[in-house]
Amino acid sequence: MSDLKEAIQLIDENKQFNPSTLNYFTKCLGDKNVGVKYHVISVFGSQSSGKSTLLNKLFDTKFDTMDAQVKRQQTTRGIWLSHSANIYSSGAANQSIPDFFVLDVEGSDGAERGEDQDFERKAALFALSVSEVLIVNMWENQVGLYQGNNMGLLKTVFEVNLSLFGKNENRHKVALLFVIRDFTGQTPLESLEASLVLELEKMWSQLSKPEGCEDTSFHDFFVPNFFGLGHKVFQPEQFDNDVKSLGDLFVDQDASFFKDEYHTHLPLDGWSLYAENCWEQIENNKDLDLPTQQILVARFKTDEIAAAAYNKFLNDYQSQVTDSLDGKELATVLKTLQSTCIDVDYDPFASRYAKKVYEERRDDLIKQLNTIIDETITNFVTRTTSSLIETFHKNARDRSLKGPFKLKIQSALEKASRTFKTNLAPFSELELLSSMDAYISKFEARVNTEVADLQERELNAIVARFNKGLTIKLKDTILHLLAKPTINVWDDVMKEFTSFLDGSLKKYTNEDGKIDFQTGATTDANDKTEHTLKRNAWSFLDHTVHGYLTEDNVVDIMRNVFNDKFRYDDDGMPKFWKNEAEVDASYRLAKSQALSVLDALAIVKNKDNVEILIPEALLESDGDGSDYEENGGQEEEEAGLYHQQRFSHVLSALQKDKIITKFKQFTDLVIIEAKRSIVNTTERIPLYMYALVVALGWGRIITILRNPATIILSIIVLAGAYFVHKLNLWGPLLQFANQATGQATAVLKQTVRSLVVDEEPKRKILVEPHESEGVDKEPSKNDQHL
Missing domain, CATH: 1.20.5 (Single alpha-helices involved in coiled-coils or other helix-helix interfaces)
Incomplete structure (x- = not known):
């Protein structure tokens, strides 16, 4: 056994429990197994009242003490723990003394914490919870005071202690040792004892007692003891003798300080865990549960049996439960595993222990099993749902089945629901499921989601086919009408457009005239799809018209109309003009008709001169149809009017001016060419000249x-x-000729360039002799220039 006397801080001033407490016990005791043969003693009292000094003297500990000659201040902070195997007493030195663990608690009513009494209350309650003996250190002159002898604090601590421990069948008793310091003997100790007991009993009667503890008394929880100590400074010998006498009480086996009912009956390592849990529960204000050894053993053994049964269940589960089992097979396997685990592996062994603990652990084990069973059933339902949804999709899209789409969906839905309930029924029959309603509701919700998705896809497919029909069947017709327009071109366009739209919707119109796309969708969905088709049709018409009737295309259309009337007659034969009057007449007629085409194409209107507008309902958004907002409604209304007018007004006045300008440039060139051809024909070479040349x-x-x-x-x-x-081959021949000409030109340039380069050295040779002969001569002006 070690003789270490150093103390450790069990709980620091920040209320943190020391996790190395068990290591401290190992250091103090070494290999000694004390079992439950140890005692826990704590001290409680006002700050600077000499608590640490008393403990050091009595138990030979090394707690820090205050130096009164320097300053009176707080010395002990938090709760400190020290081991002691020596008691200062008058007994023999070799007397057998049990191991003591002494708690030095931070003093109350200290200036450092001020009005913050939270820690001192919790520290006092902790000392009551874990100690066999609580030494209450007080001065003789504090007896009879309320705050001075910490009665207010004790009242609060007793009240909380009663609420925590009052309902326990085996109540934890604590020996309260009131050590009266500076005891002069003038007032007999028995008188002080009576005064304190009276105060304690009165205080206890005034406590707010919880339900079931109304008739409890102070002595049901505490055993008061009293001892007086002389003055340490003025009566040093008396103080020393009194401490020895007090130590004799701790050493004496017949003393009443260490009764069995005071002990926690926990091994030392268990006491460490117990103390930590007590502090955590006190700190978090939780109820404390102090189970007996029998309950502890029952819990330990039932936990052990339940763990073994559960592990066996898991092993059997992994080997027997597979994804290939159908509903009935899986339910049978799960029920067998559950019954074996509870009825065979747990009940026969665990039922021998405390019934309450056995039943609690049985319920926990059943919950564990049910968690796995529920998870297995959920996974089975998930797989079954996925498989049925896949089958549902195939049946709903089966093209071999005749009839409307909504009948296919209805048939597939009924089949899927029936199969799902059949697979789930065995779990309910074997009481593995309390109810199938939740699973059925979830499955139906999933299927309904898939139904809505399929209906939406089918409606989208109808819209896609309609859009494709617009491009294939309607676009070329409209472009043909616009390319060769008449005065009533827009009546013709709208006739084709209306015919296509009505024909596309006719097959979906029922006897009441309502549109039903036969998907089983709601009326709102049908109306929305109808709205989408009509809006797409008008949008297509809008884009087609405005996309085709650009300025350049309109100019080309007018040119074609002009050429048809100017160059060809009513029978389609080319015209041959004899004079300029005929040219001018044809020109005016062709130009007038071309300009009338421009006026017809500029605005979308019928033969009654009424503009054709996009229906206002098709310009609305797909929202909930609510009224316009106060600030934004006017803007949206103006935007709708703009889109309506944009459709009908194809060409603006500025665009028409540009088109007319380009068209006039074209017609001017045409009429000039036509009149020039008449002049050329009139001023040709006489025929007799050809005869004279031949002769x-x-x-x-x-x-x-x-x-x-x-x-x-x-x-x-x-x-x-x-x-x-x-x-x-005229084209390739001309291309070849051009390339040959280009190559010949390049070769000719290269030849000329080489001749110039060859001539340059010869010129230098002719110039150098003259330069050598006239080295000392000044260069001529021509040479300088060169």
């Missing part, structure tokens, strides 16, 4: 035609031209 050059013509070389060359040229024309 005068007839001999030369005959000579050339009779030359064999000319004949052969003509035949080759004509044959080559025939084949080139027949094979359509």
Whole structure:
């Protein structure tokens, strides 16, 4: 056994428990096994009342003490713990003394903490919870005072102690040793004792007692003892003898300080854990539970049996439960594992211990098993749900089944729900599930989500097919009408547009005239889809019209109209003008018709001259249809009006001016060309000149035609031209000629450049002799210039 006397701070001033307490016990005791043969003593009292000094003298400890000659101040902070195997007494030195563990508690009513009494209350309560003997250190002149002898603090501590320990069947008693310091004997100790007991009993009667503790008395929880000590300074010998007498009481085996009911009956390592838990519960204001040894053993053994049964359950579970089991097989396996764990592996062994502990641990074990069983059932339900959802999708999209889409969904939904309930029923029959409603509700919610998703996809597919039909069936027709417009072009366009839209919606119209897309969706969903189709159709028409009728395209359309009327007659034959009057007449007619086409294309209106607007309902957002906000409603209304007018007003006045300017440039060139062709025709070479040329050059013509070389060359040229024309090679031939010309030009440039370069050395050779002959001569002006 070590003779270490150093103390450790069990609880610091910040209320933190020392985690190395058990190591301190090992240092103090070494290999000695004290079991429950140890005692815990604590001291409580006002600050600077000599508590640490008394403990050091009595138990031979080394607690820090105050030097009164320097300053009276707080010395002990928190709660300190020290081991002692020596008691200052009048007995023999070799007397057998048990191991003492002494707690030095921070003094109360200290100036350092001021009005903060939280720690001193908790420290006093902790000392009561873990000690067998609580030494209350007080001065003789403090007896009869309320605050001076800490009665106010004791009242608070007793009240909390009663609320914590009052309901325990085996009440933890504590020996209260009131040590009266500077005892002069003038007032008999018995009188002081009576006064203190009376104060304690009166204080106890005034406590706020919890339910069930109304009839308890002070002596049910505490055993008061009293001892007087002489003055340490003025009566040093008396003080020393009194301390020895007090030590004799601790050493005497017959003394009443160490009764069995005071001890916690815990091994020392268990006391360390117990003290830490007590402090944690006191700090957090939790109820303390001080179980007996029998309860502790029962808990330990039932925990051990339950752990073994649970581990066996887990091993069997891992080997027997697989994903391949169907609902009935899985339910049977789980029920067998549960019954074996509880009825075979736990109950026969654990039922021999305390019934309450056995039943509590049994309930805990069942909860553990149910957690795994519930998790297994949940995983099974998840797999089953995923499989049924996949099957549901296949059945709902099965093209081999005839009928509307909503009938396919309804049939697939009924089949999935029926299969799910069949798979889940065995778990309920074997009482593994208290109710299937939660799982069924969750499955139905999941399926309904999938149904809504499929319905939305089907509606989106209808919209996609409709949009595709707009591009395939309607776009080319509209562009054809716009490319060759008439005065009533917009009536023709709207006729085609309305015909397509009505025809697309006709197959979804029921007898009441309502649109039902046969997906099983709600009326709101059908209305929203109808709204989307119509809005997409008008949007398509808007984009097609405005995308095609650009300024350049409109100019081209007017050119085509102008050319058709200017260059061709009503039968489609080319016109041949005899004079400028005919050209001017054709020009005015063609130009007027082209400009009328511009006016027709500029604004979308019918033959009654009424603008065609996008329906106002199709310009609304897809919101909840609520009224416009006060600030934003006017802006949204103006935006809707703008979109309506934007559709009908294809070309603005500025765009029309630009188009007319470009068109006029084109028509001016055309009429100039037409009139020039009339002049050229009128001023041609007379026919007699051709006859005169033939007559005068007839001999030369005959000579050339009779030359064999000319004949052969003509035949080759004509044959080559025939084949080139027949094979359509004029383009490649011209390209080849251009490339050959380019290469020839490059070669010619290179040749000229090389000749210039070769001439330069010769010129230098001719100049150098003259320079050598006239070295000392001044260079001429021409040389200087060079």
